[in-house]
Amino acid sequence: MTTLVTGATGNTGRHVVAELVRRGERVRALTRNPAAAVGRFPAAVELTAGTHTEPEGLDAALDGVSRLHITVTAGLAEVGPELVRRAVDAGVRRITVVWGGWVGPVEQAVADSGVEWTRLEPQEFMSNALTWVDSIRGEGIVREPYDIPSAVVHEADIGEVAAVALLDGGHAGRAYNLTGPESLTTRERLVILGKAIQRDIAFVPITRSQAIDRLTATGVSPADAEYVIGWYGDPPAAAGTVVDTVEKVVGRPARTFEQWAAEHAARFREDGVAAD
The missing domain is CATH 3.40.50.720 (NAD(P)-binding Rossmann-like Domain)
Incomplete structure (x- = not known):
């Protein structure tokens, strides 16, 4: 098949x-x-x-x-x-x-x-951190309007849960809330990324309006930009609440943000080369 x-x-x-x-x-x-x-x-x-x-x-x-x-x-x-x-x-x-x-x-x-x-x-993808690549490589800075906990999930875990649901029985009619194993603020994720690339990364707060303008400048519609930034400003409780769905479905703990950072470290380094 x-x-x-x-x-x-x-x-x-x-x-x-x-x-x-x-x-x-x-x-x-x-x-x-x-x-x-x-x-x-x-x-x-x-x-x-x-x-x-x-x-x-x-x-x-x-x-x-x-x-x-x-x-x-x-x-x-x-x-x-x-x-x-x-x-x-x-x-x-x-x-x-x-x-x-x-x-x-x-x-x-x-x-x-x-x-x-x-x-x-x-909930929030770990790969959303890739939007920080340019500012981290160029300035060692991340600018965001909010610093709230988020139970970010690794995209590979989503892929693995999808494969299990497609190939194995027992998953029909289910809605699976998927998170990583910990809830991390933006600053906490930057500390983890900083260790992975061996560089200090500063968090610089910006206003909601600045965040919306930045998003619309990339071609996102004003309505969609308002929705995205509004979500971060007032996320649902599930966004910061860790659940063990990944482990229950695939039989092992969900991947950590530390693992994700190690996998993508080269993209955040100034020279684009992973550290030894």
């Missing part, structure tokens, strides 16, 4: 692909530019062109697929239900979906699809 992974080169999708391959599964990886993805996955992975936000062009990608992984991203809310319908019509019988932060049209369509489904509800 074949599993189609949408957003296969993204933060979580690539980990879903890697874990499925590790477990010997046939994987079809959906990406806008298959040529650019060559070499990023094992040769056994079938690369196919397309995007989950254009489901009308995915008939070939869905052909022969029995399992589907979806990551809810910008632009999917309007067309996601159509993607789910086409997938079910094509013979998909098990779906995992990484939510977009709430149960929206895509998540609801998956739940109403009539096939086995599992919804993954990760």
Whole structure:
């Protein structure tokens, strides 16, 4: 049987692909530019062109697929239900979906699809720290409006939970809240990153308005920027509350931010080279 992974080169999708391959599964990886993805996955992975936000062009990608992984991203809310319908019509019988932060049209369509489904509800991704790369490398500074605890989760853990839910029984109809093993403030994460790159990193507070302006300058809509910064200003209780879902599903403790920092240290160093 074949599993189609949408957003296969993204933060979580690539980990879903890697874990499925590790477990010997046939994987079809959906990406806008298959040529650019060559070499990023094992040769056994079938690369196919397309995007989950254009489901009308995915008939070939869905052909022969029995399992589907979806990551809810910008632009999917309007067309996601159509993607789910086409997938079910094509013979998909098990779906995992990484939510977009709430149960929206895509998540609801998956739940109403009539096939086995599992919804993954990760809190803040550890990889959000990658937005600090330039300021850390250039100045040794991180500028953020808030310094609140967050139970950040490693993207590889999300990928592994998704693979288990896709391949093993007992996960149908479940919504899994996913966190890392500890709740860390921004300053605490910077201390851990600093140790990994052997450099002190300063935290510099900015205003909410400055944070919104910074986000809109990258092309994010004002409404989305307001939502994102508002979430950080008043996060749900679950965002800072550690749960052991990862350990229960995969059979080992969730990865720590210290592990994540060690894996990505080279990207934060001025010379781009990992320390000895």
